[in-house]
Amino acid sequence: MSASQTAIQPTRQQDFPEWYQQVIKAADLAENSETRGCMVIKPWGYGIWELIHQQLDRRFKATGHENAYFPLLIPLSYLEKEAEHAEGFATECAVVTHHRLEAVKDDVTGKTKMIPTGELAEPYVIRPTSETIIGAAFARWVQSYRDLPLLINQWANVMRWEMRPRLFLRTAEFLWQEGHTAHETRDEAIVETRMIHQLYQDFLRDHLAIPVIPGEKTENERFPGADMTLTIEAMVQDKKAIQAGTSHYLGQNFSIAQNISFAGRDGTQEFAHTTSWGVSTRLIGTLIMAHSDDDGLVLPPRVATKQVVIIPVTPKEDTREAVLAACHALAETLRSTKTYHGDPLRVHVDARDIQSGQKKWEWVKKGAPIRIEIGPRDIESRKVCLQRRDQAPTEKSFMDKEEFIRMVPDLLQQVHDHLFANALKFRNENISACNDAEAFHAHWSKENPGWILTPWAGSSEQEDQLSKQHKITIRCLPITEAGLSADLLQKVAAYCFLTGKPRETIAMWGRSY
RNA sequence: CGGGACGUAGCUCAGCCUGGUAGAGCGCCUGCUUUGGGAGCAGGAUGUCGUCAGUUCGAAUCUGGCCGUCCCGACCA
Numbered sequence: 001m002s003a004s005q006t007a008i009q010p011t012r013q014q015d016f017p018e019w020y021q022q023v024i025k026a027a028d029l030a031e032n033s034e035t036r037g038c039m040v041i042k043p044w045g046y047g048i049w050e051l052i053h054q055q056l057d058r059r060f061k062a063t064g065h066e067n068a069y070f071p072l073l074i075p076l077s078y079l080e081k082e083a084e085h086a087e088g089f090a091t092e093c094a095v096v097t098h099h100r101l102e103a104v105k106d107d108v109t110g111k112t113k114m115i116p117t118g119e120l121a122e123p124y125v126i127r128p129t130s131e132t133i134i135g136a137a138f139a140r141w142v143q144s145y146r147d148l149p150l151l152i153n154q155w156a157n158v159m160r161w162e163m164r165p166r167l168f169l170r171t172a173e174f175l176w177q178e179g180h181t182a183h184e185t186r187d188e189a190i191v192e193t194r195m196i197h198q199l200y201q202d203f204l205r206d207h208l209a210i211p212v213i214p215g216e217k218t219e220n221e222r223f224p225g226a227d228m229t230l231t232i233e234a235m236v237q238d239k240k241a242i243q244a245g246t247s248h249y250l251g252q253n254f255s256i257a258q259n260i261s262f263a264g265r266d267g268t269q270e271f272a273h274t275t276s277w278g279v280s281t282r283l284i285g286t287l288i289m290a291h292s293d294d295d296g297l298v299l300p301p302r303v304a305t306k307q308v309v310i311i312p313v314t315p316k317e318d319t320r321e322a323v324l325a326a327c328h329a330l331a332e333t334l335r336s337t338k339t340y341h342g343d344p345l346r347v348h349v350d351a352r353d354i355q356s357g358q359k360k361w362e363w364v365k366k367g368a369p370i371r372i373e374i375g376p377r378d379i380e381s382r383k384v385c386l387q388r389r390d391q392a393p394t395e396k397s398f399m400d401k402e403e404f405i406r407m408v409p410d411l412l413q414q415v416h417d418h419l420f421a422n423a424l425k426f427r428n429e430n431i432s433a434c435n436d437a438e439a440f441h442a443h444w445s446k447e448n449p450g451w452i453l454t455p456w457a458g459s460s461e462q463e464d465q466l467s468k469q470h471k472i473t474i475r476c477l478p479i480t481e482a483g484l485s486a487d488l489l490q491k492v493a494a495y496c497f498l499t500g501k502p503r504e505t506i507a508m509w510g511r512s513y
Numbered sequence: 514c515g516g517g518a519c520g521u522a523g524c525u526c527a528g529c530c531u532g533g534u535a536g537a538g539c540g541c542c543u544g545c546u547u548u549g550g551g552a553g554c555a556g557g558a559u560g561u562c563g564u565c566a567g568u569u570c571g572a573a574u575c576u577g578g579c580c581g582u583c584c585c586g587a588c589c590a
Contacts, residue, residue, distance in 0.1 A: 007551090017584090025524090036581065091588070129590080163514070163588055170589075223590040231590090246590060278590090315548050357550030364551095375549055385549080 006294035007365050007393075016238040021167065023288055026365040027297035030167050037165035037172030041281070044366060045168075047305030048284050049175060053155060055207055055302065056177065056279070059199055065151040065179060070133050072157075073124035078132040081257040088224020089128045092160040094172075096124040126159040131225070131250070131276055134180045135258040142182055142262050142272055149192070150182040150272075168285030169242070169513050176280035182260055182272040186251075189273035190228070193249040196277045197230040200245040201482070203279075208287050209300040209419040210234050211427055212244060213483040213508060215476025220460050220467075223276075227251035233475045233508070235427040236289035239450040241475045241512040244286050247277035285513075291419050297367030298389050300419055301412040302341060306348040308334060308408065309368040311359050313375030324351060326379050330372070333405060340409045364393050369415045370408070386411075390418045431484070431508075433491035437498065444470035451475065451510040453488065455503030457496035466498075466509075473512060477505045 008026055012019045024030055029045030032038075041049065057067070073096055079086050098116035105112050127133065134152065142150060159173045179196060183189040197214060204210040212232035222229040226248040234244045255261065255271040264270040291298040301307050312327045314320040331347040338345045348368075350359050356373070363371050373385040373396075383398045388411070399407070430450030434440050443449050456477070458466075467473050478484055489506065496503050 021583095032582075034581085088590070160589080217590080221590075226590080229590065243590080248590080311550095313549050315550090355548075355550065355552075357548095357552085359551085361551045373549075377549080 007296050007361060008294050011294040012237055017166075019294070020285075020289060023292050023296055023365075024167050027367060029284070029288075029297070032167070035172075037162060039167050039171050039173075041175075044305070045284060048287075048299070048303050049281055051303045051305065052207070052279075052283060053177070056203060057153075057155070059203065060153050060177075060179065063151075063195065063199065065153045065181075067155065068152050069154055069156070070127075070130055070137065072127055074127050074130070074133045076123045076125055078136060078258075079125055081132060082225045082254055084253070085131065085225035089160070092162060093128055094126040094159050094161055096120070096126060127156070128158055128160045129276075129278075130154060130156070130158075130178055131180065131254055131274075132258070134178075135254050135260060135274070138180070138182050138255075138260045138272070138274070139258050142260055144263050145184050145265055145270075147262060148182060148184045148272065149188060151179075151192075152181065153177055153179045166285070166513070168281055168288070170282075174281045176278050178276060178278040181275045182255070183274070184262075184264070184270075184272070186273050189275050190249050193228065193230060193247045193275045193277070196275075197232070197247040200232050200247065200277075200279060204232060204234065204244060204283075205420065207300065207302045208283065208290075209416050209423065210244070210287060210290050211420065211424040211483070213431075213476060213478050215478040215483075215508065217246075217476060218460070218463060218474050218507075220463055221473060223248045225250060225253050227253065231476050233510075234286050234290060235423075235430060235451065235510075236286065236513075237426070238289075239430050239448045239510075241451065241510040242282070242286045242289070243475075243512065244283060245277070245279040248275060250274045250276060289513075290423050292367065295393055296365030298419065299367035299369055301369040301416050304346065304367065304369050306346055306368050307340065307412060308345060308347045308370045308372060309363045310347065310349045310372045310374060311356055311363070312349065312351060313356050313373050313378075315375065319376040319379075322379060323374060323376060324349075327351070327374050330374070330384070330401070330405075334408060338405065338408050340412050345408060360387075361393070364389065369412060372404075388415055390415045390422075428485070428488075431488065433488060433493075435491075435493035435497055440497070441470075444472060449511075451508055453478070453484070453492050454507050454509065455493045455496045456498075456507035457501040457504045458498050462498060471511060472509050474507045475510045475512065476508055478508050480506065 008019060008022050010018050027044060028042050030039045030041045033040045097120055098118055099120055100118040101114040102117045103112050104115050138150060141147060155177050157173055157175050162170050162172055165171050181192050183192060201212055201214050204212050212234050214232050217229040217231050223246065228249040230247045231243050232245045234242045236242055252271040252273060254274050260272045261269050262272060288297060310327045310331055312323045314323050327349045331349045334345045334347045367389055369389050371387040378384055382401050384401050384404050385396050386399050387396045432452055434443060434452040434454050443452055463474060480489055492506050494503055
């Protein structure tokens with residue numbers, strides 16, 4: 001392969017969706033399975049999820065939540081209880097209708113086929129989300145205001161029969177966490193909804209190096225059955241939006257439908273206020289699209305299963321043993337003495353008997369944050385050859401070994417900060433204010449136009465009409481204290497150009513995945 | 514779910530129009546050479562041609578159903 005070529009083809013510029021798929025393949029993250037719309041998550045991809053899981057789980061527990069597990073199959077009648085919710089998920093539910101198979105021999109071909117039999121009296125829906133079945137449990141568990149708040153999280157798989165699957169971003173089955181909480185008052189439930197919203201923002205910033213715009217969904221875009229949906233919106237490198245996490249205040253809709261009621265402080269029966277919130281393996285798709293480049297995956301250090309990869313360079317047979325020993329010794333020192341954000345460093349020595357150039361490119365494509373090469377000359381000079389994934393693959397620097405050991409956590413943090421800064425800069429460059437109809441329509445005639453902010457006082461119908469016309473949505477009504485610069489916000493006019501009315505909110509529009 | 518394209522070796526694809534039971538490149542294995550770089554040469558292995566049926570003496574090739582993938586649309590917290 002010639003040196004001028006990128007490791008991934010096509011490039012982001014040439015064909016972004018195809019580039020995305022090629023990165024997943026080159027980094028060995030996941031593949032399509034025989035089962036329609038479902039993915040096989042391979043070890044390098046699953047490792048990212050394990051780290052996301054582990055690190056988010058700590059935050060959930062630190063804020064008082066406990067994990068539990070509920071059934072995969074939900075009685076159809078449960079789903080029917082909340083009408084809006086049922087309607088919202090109706091078109092993407094997989095349904096289990098039988099409970100056994102019968103072997104039937106085909107007289108013509110002689111082959112045995114398994115035929116479903118034993119039809120169920122009541123079908124089960126494979127959970128698309130668990131509000132209803134967890135709500136049913138909550139109804140039993142909550143008797144008194146003393147049982148509240150009830151703060152539960154579940155790590156699980158869910159199934160939504162999507163028409164157009166895309167690895168990680170939209171698959172028929174995906175992994176996620178779903179938090180479900182019940183509270184005594186509206187205020188407490190809203191505090192919870194907002195707290196998790198903030199937790200997600202912090203997590204994406206501090207762990208995935210992804211800046212997000214936090215905001216509220218419009219009624220059109222809300223979770224079916226919710227009174228309020230808060231979202232975090234990430235911009236990826238083709239300037240589209242990805243809804244990366246949501247936190248819903250469900251009001252008393254589900255508690256009334258499912259009778260989650262309790263004896264209040266004054267002895268009267270009251271309905272609980274519930275919330276739900278989740279992030280999924282979609283985060284992996286988001287981080288791929290946010291950070292990766294034309295040479296493959298770029299992993300933020302905290303979710304890299306191998307943060308430092310040491311590549312022995314063994315040009316001569318007689319120094320081979322010494323080089324390998326030095327590599328293993330360095331790895332062991334790093335593992336046992338250094339930490340990054342409280343976790344022991346994850347260090348890997350790639351001692352495979354293949355050419356070191358090939359190894360290097362493999363780790364470039366897999367996105368290892370730091371690569372270290374050690375050869376006979378480096379041992380002699382007590383240096384290491386340092387390469388960072390946030391820099392060009394050809395870039396290298398030599399560093400005193402002791403200094404490197406001391407500096408590793410800082411270097412990882414530099415990689416993280418660099419990724420975040422780049423993503424933030426890119427996003428800020430691609431959000432603008434728009435205050436008149438002509439500019440608004442012109443904006444969406446461009447292929448990759450980025451997001452715009454507009455004053456908004458329109459109706460749901462008007463929102464719907466504009467969405468259909470330009471294949472856009474109001475990504476959110478941004479929380480103005482967070483995410484967006486005061487400069488930019490000031491540029492949004494006080495009157496809605498669509499209606500002529502004083503603006504009620506600011507709307508952020510974009511195309512999305 | 515509608516419109517289009519496609520499904521042949523691990524990957525990318527040729528062969529199909531004009532039916533005679535499979536090919537290339539890359540990858541893989543072996544050997545030699547090379548060695549601060551995804552190298553070179555030589556040899557080798559790998560396919561019930563998505564699946565089920567039909568037409569035929571004979572199907573990767575023709576016909577139909579089904580399944581899947583990709584693109585566009587609809588749908589999508």
